[in-house]
Amino acid sequence: MESSAGYLPLREALCRLYSQRQTHVNPTQVQITSGCQHAMEHALRVVCRPGDNVAVPTPAFPGYLALLGQLNLNAVEIPMTPAGPDYESLKAVMHSGEIAALIINPVCHNPTGVTISDDYKRDIAQWANNLKIPVIEDDICATLNFSEAFPRPVISYDTDGWCMLVSSISKIVGDSERLGWCLPGRFRDAYMTQVAISQISGPYFRQKALANYLNGSRYASQLRNWRGQMKAFLNDASEYLSAELGSAIEITSPSGGYALWIRLPDYVDVTEVRRQAGEQGCDFLPGEVFSLAPRFKQYIRLVLIPPQDERYEKALKKLTGILKPLLTKAKPQPAAGSVTAAAAHQGGCQASWLVFAGGGVGVQLNILAHKNNHIAFLGADL
Ligand SMILES: Cc1ncc(COP(=O)(O)O)c(C=O)c1O
Numbered sequence: 143m144e145s146s147a148g149y150l151p152l153r154e155a156l157c158r159l160y161s162q163r164q165t166h167v168n169p170t171q172v173q174i175t176s177g178c179q180h181a182m183e184h185a186l187r188v189v190c191r192p193g194d195n196v197a198v199p200t201p202a203f204p205g206y207l208a209l210l211g212q213l214n215l216n217a218v219e220i221p222m223t224p225a226g227p228d229y230e231s232l233k234a235v236m237h238s239g240e241i242a243a244l245i246i247n248p249v250c251h252n253p254t255g256v257t258i259s260d261d262y263k264r265d266i267a268q269w270a271n272n273l274k275i276p277v278i279e280d281d282i283c284a285t286l287n288f289s290e291a292f293p294r295p296v297i298s299y300d301t302d303g304w305c306m307l308v309s310s311i312s313k314i315v316g317d318s319e320r321l322g323w324c325l326p327g328r329f330r331d332a333y334m335t336q337v338a339i340s341q342i343s344g345p346y347f348r349q350k351a352l353a354n355y356l357n358g359s360r361y362a363s364q365l366r367n368w369r370g371q372m373k374a375f376l377n378d379a380s381e382y383l384s385a386e387l388g389s390a391i392e393i394t395s396p397s398g399g400y401a402l403w404i405r406l407p408d409y410v411d412v413t414e415v416r417r418q419a420g421e422q423g424c425d426f427l428p429g430e431v432f433s434l435a436p437r438f439k440q441y442i443r444l445v446l447i448p449p450q451d452e453r454y455e456k457a458l459k460k461l462t463g464i465l466k467p468l469l470t471k472a473k474p475q476p477a478a479g480s481v482t483a484a485a486a487h488q489g490g491c492q493a494s495w496l497v498f499a500g501g502g503v504g505v506q507l508n509i510l511a512h513k514n515n516h517i518a519f520l521g522a523d524l
Pocket of ligand 1: 176177178179180203247280309311321322
């Protein structure tokens with residue numbers, strides 16, 4: 143199992159880094175994988191069976207939705223709020239007896255950039271342990287947090303091993319190296335056996351190079367520098383877009399990472415914006431790929447990766463050039479008695495994503511029709 147778990151000095155280096163985040167594991171509790179998506183796939187394979195329901199806050203990284211579709215698992219979408227997944231909805235789903243696992247991306251959530259509070263993280267870990275529901279925590283963006291160098295993960299509050307953590311170097315070194323890991327908690331033996339069968343062993347030279355980098359003197363300062371560049375870039379881009387486009391657009395203020403999650407008014411056709419952007423050599427991910435339902439049709443996710451050079455300056459100019467005429471078009475008046483999508487959105491429509499039958503104790507969860515739904519995997523720039 144030793145070699146298939148991964149290069150020992152790399153697993154030791156990861157344990158040292160997690161101990162800075164109050165997460166104490168030893169190398170025998172770490173599995174090296176081919177990236178975070180691979181680590182997530184095996185976590186789902188270990189804790190779920192085809193047809194199971196998996197709770198996932200949305201908007202969500204589209205790779206989760208693609209995986210759930212491929213593994214024949216049903217996504218139960220929990221609305222994201224500025225404080226994280228809607229607390230009451232998540233609590234109700236965890237207590238519903240209907241889900242096999244929860245996927246959570248608690249620090250610098252992709253795409254909203256939200257980081258949840260430590261109290262909330264503690265609650266999630268407690269629900270996982272009390273209710274015996276595996277929580278799969280995606281920690282990939284945690285090192286990109288602007289305000290806290292060492293944010294605690296949910297797994298740091300785990301008591302009985304019901305939390306698993308998956309992550310990778312894709313956001314700090316690049317996604318072409320395909321190196322990730324999993325802290326599989328109580329599922330260690332099943333997880334490690336499964337990965338051993340699937341990949342036999344990991345790439346020796348890449349693991350060794352990464353171990354040397356993580357143990358070396360430059361890692362911490364480069365990361366600090368990288369975070370500073372990302373923060374400045376997102377701030378500048380956000381200010382530029384707000385100044386150019388005004389209050390018609392809503393931009394989240396991310397706690398870290400490299401993406402802006404932007405809401406365009408209902409009367410703007412995002413497909414048309416993307417078409418015109420494509421003609422000018424720019425692209426963004428449309429909000430619709432972040433959910434299985436058409437909830438985020440008015441959103442776009444812009445990825446801004448340092449260095450903040452003139453390529454980006456030009457691209458942002460092109461985008462505002464496309465949006466300005468569309469935003470100044472007269473806003474259509476809603477017919478009397480009808481409810482606009484925006485009004486429905488603000489009026490608590492988000493919380494109604496989960497359909498409950500009955501009420502009070504023993505509430506029954508009617509899973510929305512996500513069975514057999516599939517979302518195409520969109521490539522590496524997710
Ligand atoms: C939130 C999140 N999780 C997982 C992944 C997949 O990471 P990897 O390239 O390590 O497989 C990504 C990639 O962009 C991501 O944004």
